[in-house]
Amino acid sequence: MPTPTKGPRLGGGPAHERHILANLSQSLFEHGRITTTETKAKRLRPHAERLITLAKRGDLASRRRVMGVISDKGVVHTLFTEIAPGFAERDGGYTRITKIGPRKGDNAPMAVIELVEFGAPAKKAVKAEAEKATKKAAAPKAEKVEEAPAEEVVEVEETVEEAPEAAADEAPAEGDDK
Numbered sequence: 238m239p240t241p242t243k244g245p246r247l248g249g250g251p252a253h254e255r256h257i258l259a260n261l262s263q264s265l266f267e268h269g270r271i272t273t274t275e276t277k278a279k280r281l282r283p284h285a286e287r288l289i290t291l292a293k294r295g296d297l298a299s300r301r302r303v304m305g306v307i308s309d310k311g312v313v314h315t316l317f318t319e320i321a322p323g324f325a326e327r328d329g330g331y332t333r334i335t336k337i338g339p340r341k342g343d344n345a346p347m348a349v350i351e352l353v354e355f356g357a358p359a360k361k362a363v364k365a366e367a368e369k370a371t372k373k374a375a376a377p378k379a380e381k382v383e384e385a386p387a388e389e390v391v392e393v394e395e396t397v398e399e400a401p402e403a404a405a406d407e408a409p410a411e412g413d414d415k
Contacts, residue, residue, distance in 0.1 A: 247280060258284045263307045265332075266316050270351035278334045278348040285350075289331045292321035320352065327353075 248254045257277070262285045264271050273281070288306060291299040300317060307313050324331050335349045 247277060259306050259308070261285075262288055263309055263312050265350060265352065266307070266320060267309075267312050270349060272337070272347060272349050274340075275334075275336060275346045275348040278350040281350060282332050282334060286329065286331050288316065289321060289324060290329075292316045293324060295321065 246254060247257045258281060261271065261273065261277060261281045265281065265285055266288075288303055291303055295317060300313065303313055303316065304310070307316075331352060333351050333353050335351070337347045337349055339345060340347050
């Protein structure tokens with residue numbers, strides 16, 4: 238049995254591995270996000286991105302190649318009519334893998350693989366995120382503290398001091414009921 242070109246084998250044989258990747262990609266296109274093991278997510282990424290690239294072409298030959306992998310016609314239709322046009326401006330990087338904690342039963346490392354937002358090219362999306370981060374960093378935190386008047390802070394402290402007294406009054410009453 239030949240070893241795969243990239244990463245460990247997912248199933249018992251090559252046909253089983255193809256079916257696993259086909260099912261994972263079908264679920265990804267159907268739901269937009271799936272939770273799976275890190276190994277499967279890493280093996281799924283290039284497979285799913287190749288299918289999206291085929292769907293971006295939009296011709297009959299591409300549709301037939303995708304139908305050879307994904308058996309559900311509804312999912313293929315969604316891929317060609319909704320997902321692929323959303324990534325028309327993007328040259329790659331259609332998926333994102335986010336690692337999450339280990340699985341409870343067998344402690345397997347888990348990850349979420351999802352389709353990134355539509356319509357924004359990769360470089361523009363990164364620039365937009367960087368601009369948001371610089372705007373947050375540019376806003377000084379000291380001004381936010383100065384905006385709160387000192388009188389309101391005193392009133393809040395008085396309310397906190399009254400709360401334990403009220404709880405102490407209620408505690409004996411609860412004990413009497415029992």
